[in-house]
Amino acid sequence: MIDNIPLNSFLVISTLMFFIGIYGFLIRRNLITMLMSIELILNSVNINFVVFNKFLYPNLLHGHFFSLIVIAVAASEAAVAIAIIINIYRNFKSIDVDNLDQMKF
Amino acid sequence: MNILTLFIVIPVLTVIGILFTKDLKQSRLVSAIGMTAQLILSGILVYLYMTERSAGNMAPMLFTFDVLWFPALNIHYAVGVDGISVAMIALTGVVVFAGIFASWNMEFLSREFFISLILLATGVFGFFISLDLFTMFLFYEIAVIPMYLLIGIWGSGPKEYSAMKLTIMLMGGSALLMVGILGIYFYSVPEGGQLTFNVLEIAKHQIPVEMQRFLFPFTFIGFGILGALFPFHTWSPDGHASAPTAVSMLHAGVLMKLGGYGAFRVAIYLMPEAAHEQAWIFIILTTISVVYGAFGAIFQKDLKYINAYSSVSHCGLVLFAVLMMNQSAFTGAVIQMISHGLMTALFFALIGMIYGRTHTRMINEMGGLMKVIPFLGVVYVIAGLASLGLPGFSGFVAEMTIFFGAFEHIDVFHRVATILAVSSIVITAVYILRVVGILLMGPIKDHHFDHLPDANWYERLSTITLVVGITFIGVVPIWLSDMINFSLAPLMEKLASIQLPGM
């Protein structure tokens, strides 16, 4: 079934996801949402990996492995990030990034 | 082991020893032992040097030792001494020794304090024994860095500001110096030869005059900043005022001498042609230093500021003499370095001791101290008299040698500069006597000072060591001047052999 869907459609989807992710990352002020946006970006990349693997080198699995690695990294990253966010929340009673501008000067 | 390497090894061992100590008592004991050993070693070096020379060893540098350290740039660990460096090493030995005893009661972070202090001394000793420009520079940096910590942590007043100012200005000096040294390196030998940092090697060839013209100001100002050359001297009053006693002693007594020594050993020795051409600019600046420092001192109210300005004046005289470029003036410059080193160390030691008792350094808050602390008072008067160039003390010998050397130039420019510099001795008398009068004489101004304790044994040891040094040079100067004179021979030959443009 996948053969019937043209490559461009996948790419359009992943590009949309990517930019939605970027948009979310830059615009949303909530750290959790930002984390979710990052997940979106990562997943858009995963889609690209898988799709290109399928269309360009159907008998190889490198792209799949890559997306698996990315998923694993994303999982650990999410764990770390949420741990950080929890700590930030404990310290600032807020997870709004606008309040977190101590890293200046 | 080469005797000169010991001068680095002993302080390093002392530093390691201090690492294992627990409290003030232990750490000061270890440092005292280490620096006493160093002082004895300096004495032995002077003795060995004299015997070698009287045995007829005519080599320009003695006790040389040379290992290749970094082949890619042909950097060597090359050491060796002549009469001048021996004299400077002896000076450093004495001042560091006195400095340790002057900070006998450094309660706060004593271990770290002594480590930094001795590290600084290591740098200074290393600088004086080095023959290789790169290692010389390296040791110079080693000496400057602990300064920042010493002032920033153990200082008083606006210590961070002063420490920062001092370090940044000196670093600026090193930056200029680096340019100069690298330039010398790249032109050290004629086209195609193996480039070298070794001073003796470089001196064998002539650096192209066009390059000298460019490099000389960098090198001279680089060292000049350390030697408090006008207008790059302002780190000195602030730095000295904020530094703790022993650091002021070491800094004014020894570290500022690196400037004079370097200007002489590197700038003048390696680039005599350019030195000759550009001397007039720097003679003007140093003459200003000499007179201006003295005038600046008259108006100050803080003891340390007074002494810092007086140092500007006296160190200006060192550079002034170096620029006169003849044998007597060079001899005078070296004697002046030693003399001022001892004298100013003594002054700072005394100021520290007085401050430790009265908790003020403002002269108008004190008065009549001679009656309460006669020992310190008398030594202060002795230091003052030495500073204003009284015969019998080292300052007189140095100043006279410089003035006679400078007077050998017969043109009007040099004459005027010389006479202006000579006139500083009167101004010096004015500010020294003003301080002595306000501080020590007259009735006791503040009844809090009625029962101050006089000097302890370690304070006496510290000051007497320096007084003995000053008097010894002042009474029997001939051994020192002969030792220096002899070592000037290679330089004088080089100066005589060059074709001076316009002569």
Add this chain to the structure above:
Amino acid sequence: MNSYAYTLLIPLIPLFVFVFVGMAEDKLKGKLGGLIGTAGLGIGTFLSYYTAYKYFIADHVAGTGYTSFKAVEVTWLHLTDKLTINLGVLIDPISVMMLVVITTVSFMVHIYSLGYMEGERGFARFYAFLSLFSFSMLGLVLATNLFQMYIFWELVGVSSFLLIGYYYEKPSAFSAAKKAFIVTRFADLGFLIGILMLSFNTGTFDFQTLTDPHGLAIASTGGAVFMGLSVITWALIFIFIGGAGKSAMFPLHIWLPDAMEGPTPVSALIHAATMVVAGVYLVARLFPVYAQGGPVALEVVAWVGAFTSLFAAVIATTQTDIKRVLAFSTMSQIGYMMLSLGVSGYGGEEGLGFMASNFHLFTHAMFKALLFLGAGAVIHAVHSNDMNEMGGLRKFLPITHLTFLIACLTIAGIPPFSGFFSKDEILVAAFHSNKILFGIEYFVAGLTAFYMFRLYYNIFWGHDRHYHHTPHEAPLVMTVPLMILAFGSIFSGFLPFHNLVTSDGLGFESHIDWMIAIPSILAGVVGIAVATVMYKTKNALPEKLSKSFSFFYRWAFHKFYIDEVYLFVTKKIIFNYISRPVAWFDRHIVDGTMNGIAGMVQFASVSIRGLQTGRVQQYGFVFLGGVVALVLIFVYLF
């Protein structure tokens, strides 16, 4: 000639005493320090007299001149290729004469002080300083070369400083000491420049080489000229500035009256008999150079001397502090000596002035020390320096009174006291050289007699005054030195100076020229007579006179306001207009520039640090913008 090597001990013994007493000051109880010092100087005095005997009489071959030679000499420092500083002992007529003068007066002062300084805090310190002074002064007169002289010159200055400031808890004493030191130091600057010029041009410091009449030392200067005068003349004038500073010649005299803040024995020793004549000694020492190399310089010496003697004598007539009167009198008498050197020629009869100057130096040392010590005894008895608080003391202090009278007669130039002979020689020398100078000195001779007897009458006569506690005569330890010095004042005039101390070492015939002597005695007598009328008994005459000349009197009383001028120049101009601006300039301009550079760096960093907001999302925007921009660049431009 090395049989004179022992002379080295004469200065060295006081040095050892100084070091020993100075170090052990606290431990020397009671008068021990003083006794050690006195004993040391006693040995020195004995050695000096022995040297004088040996040099002038025993070793002297009749009919030949006195030679000069070095008893000891060592190299102290190699200054330049040509110049070497030596330290040594030079024996010649003037140095031997000075040895006698210094050790005699110093020994007397040492003994006298055992009584005068009794019970003072720092008694041992006083003797340590006295020994230091004796050492330096002896080193000065025995100097074999100009530079050794300069070394000891400075040391003399500092010991004078220490002794004037002996009562250091008194602010006025210390400021007087400071003033003395700085003024003489300023003059020494001239001396040093003079030495630099002279030694550079002649290539030597050595007195024997410099003053050798057949030598080439001066000729080798090549006649370089600066501003119309030869370099050698300039050098000599500069050297004379040094001498003028030490000898309190106008306008460098301001320190001497203030120096009277020191203990009286010190004034007697340093500021009357020995140190202040160092300037005279300096010119005398270099006299052949002055005579041959710089007649103009010699003229300067003569005029400065003459002016100072007049100037100081005028001021002396108005002062009321007895020590200050004596101080101005000292200045005036030193002016005589300078003048005498200035009008002298070189060799034989021509050198009369030279001889007269040294002669007067010798006699003056005796009678002026006597006057000061006498004044000390008076002060000791009345506890005041002001002559208005004295009067009728002749009954209480018979010995002091008698010796003081002898000294006054001596200084007034009444025969047969020694002052008559030496002053007469000076007047003769001046008369043959310059009539104006002679006129001035003749007038000053009268004036001297007047002010000395004004002093004498005010202290010992006048109306009888009631004292709180009856003044009593000083103890024997103080009066014996007075008597010895009085003896010296009476008889030292009969010494055959014209055979002993001459400009070229050869004796010459000298006799009293009654054509000049009689008028000069008359001047003295008139001076004394006027003083007698005015001051012997209390009357209204002095008051009236000072009223009628009130303007002039006020100026003289305030020492012609020279001090105020100096104070203005130093305090107002140097302090306010040089030192303060320099300090300001350093803090604000030089340091300001450095801080300004630091400020610029800081400003630059402040203005770009705004980019570092700390907001992650802003960074993200910039990052994205950057990526987009790069992509566009790479896509469209390449």
